[in-house]
Amino acid sequence: MTNTMLRSLKALFLSLLNSLRDLTPIILVIAFFQIVVLQQPIPDLIGLITGIIFVLFGLTFFIYGLEMGLFPIGESMAHAFAKKGSVFWLLLFAFSLGFGTTVAEPALIAVAAESAQIAANGGIIENNEKAMNSYATGLRLTVAFSVGLAILIGVLRILKGWPIHYLIIGGYIGVMIMTIFAPKSIIGIAYDSGGVTTSTITVPLVTALGVGLASSIKGRNPMVDGFGLIAFASLTPIIFVMAYGMVI
């Protein structure tokens, strides 16, 4: 008993060291700019050090739980769906996973509120709280829908074995066409919204789902077919947000 405990303590210590190595660049960058370039003292040094210790433990626990919980469940569900063989339920699952993880994403909520502010300043919507709230909510639903659709298309691609680059290039062409017609003020936010939708929990789950599906379907290669779901999820919001800006 003590032996296993000792071993897990050692494992924890090693992964703490790994996390420390991952964080060292940030600490060095901040120290260098603060001391050498800006020549300012570091404010609240104790808060900084305790904060870094939290980040260290948090990262360690997260990576630990990732391999224990998130990866296995993503993969086991992918296998179970492949075995069940119902395309409808699999696609519905893919859509709900994309929609459900995005609609509550804090980064998206922040971006939606900011773009409502821009729209109000630009006179596109009325400059009051009610109009801005409904604009922000509409935008959030639009982005969440587009991410759901992206995961759905991505899963369909894995099932059919379509080459990914035609779909992605098609998406790029969509972005370019929309850029011509969309109002100038929404372009920056639309381009950014592609990056903010994929959160820290969604990414491992969706990756495990894709790889799990590709490895349990005959004739699919997990490397060539398993990846790419995230790519769709960061492309469709760009198109849909610009469309939203054009319609409203």
Added chain:
Amino acid sequence: MLAWLINFSGVLLSTARDILPILGILLGFQFFILKKPIPNLRRVIIGFIYVLVGLALFLQGLDQALFPIGRLMAEQLTDPVFIHGVDNFTGTIKWQDYFWVYIFAIAIGFSTTIAEPSLMAVAMKANQVSGGSIGVWGLRIAVAIGVAVGISLGTFRIVTGYPLHWFIITGYFIVVIQTFFAPKMIVPLAYDSGGVTTSTVTVPLVAALGLGLAETVPGRNPLMDGFGLIAFASLFPIISVMAYAQISQFINLRRAKKQTTNKNIKSTSNQGANKEE
């Protein structure tokens, strides 16, 4: 201590609220559609608890330590007093004046990407799936270089005021051309690495830098020009990851060629030796 505990339980609760819809979807499909028990249920539950506590601690620590100082530095670096040496600068701005901003963008883009948990997840998976031929560190460093270049180019754009879509569309062209020459194995992973780079750590720091710049550079409007850095940060890793694969393929090919020519030379010289005998 007590104040900290209350604060932390708040963060824990909000993280739990973010995870809840995901958990609901997973469990709903598992029990009502798949109608199967989850294998290793206890382990999975413990794993989820680790993820929850880990993420909450991570966010709490970032909020307490890195974000305030990162934002402060973004403010100080874009402060006209720091850049022009005077408080109300009236002359025309030169993009070279913002030298330290570009360097900071490179450094912060690289270092936050190395610490990004979702990139670690994808790198681990890619390493496992490729049977070790894609290194965890190789991928992470390639992505981090892409983010660094992207963000510094993005700050250059804010300073100069060029339209965002010129850069992005040029980037798309490069991606499309690379797609046809890069090893087929890497393409989907490269496309994915665009989206995974920008999450928990990078977005808040980079957004602060963009807004800070757009506020202080004369003639820029934070609401119009402050955005776009995330777009750069999610486009350039695609290019850098494909470039990484192309370069390693090129090196391997050359090495293989060298070996075969060496062998040929050896075998011909052997033949020559044989003839002499």
